[in-house]
Amino acid sequence: xxxxxxxxxxxxxxxxxxxxxxxxxxxxxxxxxxxxxxxxxxxxxxxxxxxxxxxxxxxxxxxxxxxxxxxxxxxxxxxxxxxxxxx
Numbered sequence: 001x002x003x004x005x006x007x008x009x010x011x012x013x014x015x016x017x018x019x020x021x022x023x024x025x026x027x028x029x030x031x032x033x034x035x036x037x038x039x040x041x042x043x044x045x046x047x048x049x050x051x052x053x054x055x056x057x058x059x060x061x062x063x064x065x066x067x068x069x070x071x072x073x074x075x076x077x078x079x080x081x082x083x084x085x086x087x
Contacts, residue, residue, distance in 0.1 A: 059072060
């Protein structure tokens, strides 16, 4: 366990960051699932609006360093390709 004041503070910070990161990661996955659900329903308008919201969340998680920038680009590209293929 943490002994010094510094290590106790780092442990507190690490726990706060872990919980915040888990929240952002969960939100990231949820918004991707919303886009996929709209695509599976066949509702192009709903899929596009869900995609716009998802892009914002994906970029936010990438900027925070929670996911790599290339992973963010890959997710956006694949979701957009699936929406374009709906025509």
